[in-house]
Structures are given as structure tokens and as C-alpha cells.
Amino acid sequence: MILIIALAASIAVALLRGGRFAGLASLQVRCGLLAVLAFAVQTLFIYQKPVQKVTGVWGWQEAALMGSYLLLLATTWANRHLHGMALITLGLILNLVVMAANGGWMPIAPEAVRRAGFARLAPSLTPGMRVFSSKDIILLRVQTRLWFLSDIFVLSKPFPVASVFCVGDVVSALGAFALLQKGMLGHPGRPHAESSQE
Amino acid sequence: MRKVQVTLHRLANPNTVRLIWLLLVLAAMLLGIGAPLAFGGGSGGQG
DSSP states (O other), rough: OOHHHHHHHHHHHHHHHTOHHHHHHHHOOOOOHHHHHHHHHHHHTTOOOOOHHHHHTOHHHHHHHHHHHHHHHHHHHHTTTSSHHHHHHHHHHHHHHHHTTTSSSSSOOHHHHOOOOOHHGOOOOOOBBBBBTTEEEEEOOGGGGTTSSSSEEEEEEEEESOEEEEEEEEHHHHHHHHHHHHHHOOSSTSSSOOOTTO | HHHHHHHHHHHHHHHHHHHHHHHHHHHHHHHHHHHOOOTTTOOOOOO
């Protein structure tokens, strides 16, 4: 959710800076269907009833989730010509690495779940429990490999939308920000692509 | 009626379609990369 807010904020900043949507429309997106397919695959797991997992044991769900990240990686590679895509890819790889190192799910500490007010999204906060509407699995800090790359940042009240995110999310958000600014503001000294409503 | 026609024409415009597609792909990419936690709003979205 925090990434969608970042996306909306990036568009708002670009509009305030005089950017135009017509500039974005001129960007060539390749293999976009792969990204949509990857997220569709993930939603199957994101919205399933949270269950206790045996940490470190890979099943077909973990393999499919990792596969969806490979689809995303293929999409970012196909779109590497776009400004900011390198950062988006870096964020993706950071998340992929920490998830692969922790049994295929994004680790989150019980304290982070509690602080964000998401405790009701998991039947219990015991290690190995999945968290509803996320790709997260509850793990203690001492159990988490590459802890610094896991979901460690918490936004809670008074921030209007509570959220938990990680370094990879921040890097990807910065990439999306760069892409939207460049796309909407166009190249310096070059006119924006005009829409056909001229 | 005219306004609706103009809006529909704009939506069918290839540039608009490309823009919507780009935003959709970017959103799918970001949600796919990151944690969509908080779709339930932290308000017990287990249903």
C-alpha cells in the first residue's frame, strides 16, 4: 500500500512541477502483461487464510511466489530503457534476496505487526505464522536472515495509512518517482509528447 | 451527452489507453515487488 501512495505522491509532485500525463503516454512499456500476471499469482497467496508455516521448508507456494518475482525481474529487464527502472530492479532484487533467504516469504517481526496495528491480520504472532493481505511471515529478529532487508519500517498513527515496509520498497519507490518525474516532465529542452487531443 | 461523448472519445484515445496501461503495469510491478500489507487496513480484513 505504501508503494501505491508513493506512486500517487510522485504523480502529484510531477503535476505540481508542471508535468503532464501526455509525457507518460509516450513511454514504451514492454512485457507489461508479465507484471500483471506476476501480481495476479501473488494475490492467490496474499489473500489466503493465514496458516502456520514451517520456516525454511519450501513448497509449491513458495516456489510460485519466487517465480512471480522472476516474472517481475523479466519485466524490469525488458523495460530497462526507462529512467528509474534500475532502481526499481534493485529494490526488487533486495526483496527477492531477503525472501529467498527466509523460506520464500517476507519476514516481519511480531513487534512491527503490533506497532502497525496489524495484529488482527494473523491468528497469532508466533514465528512462522503468515500475515493476511501480505507476503509476510512472522519471524523473530534473531531468526531472520538479512534482517535489515526485511519489513522493519513501520508507519502507524498519526500517519493516516498504517504500513510496514522495507529497504527494497523504498528503493523501488525512488525508482518509480524518478520514472514518473522524467516521464511527466519530459526531457529538458524537448517538448512534451502531445496527446492526439491537440 | 456531449460531455460524455468527449470523455469516451478521450478514454478510447490511444494515448490515454497507453497511459492507463503504463500506470497499471507500474502499480502491478510495485505491488508485486513490495508488501501490499494494509490492504486490510489493519482493521481486521481477514474476511
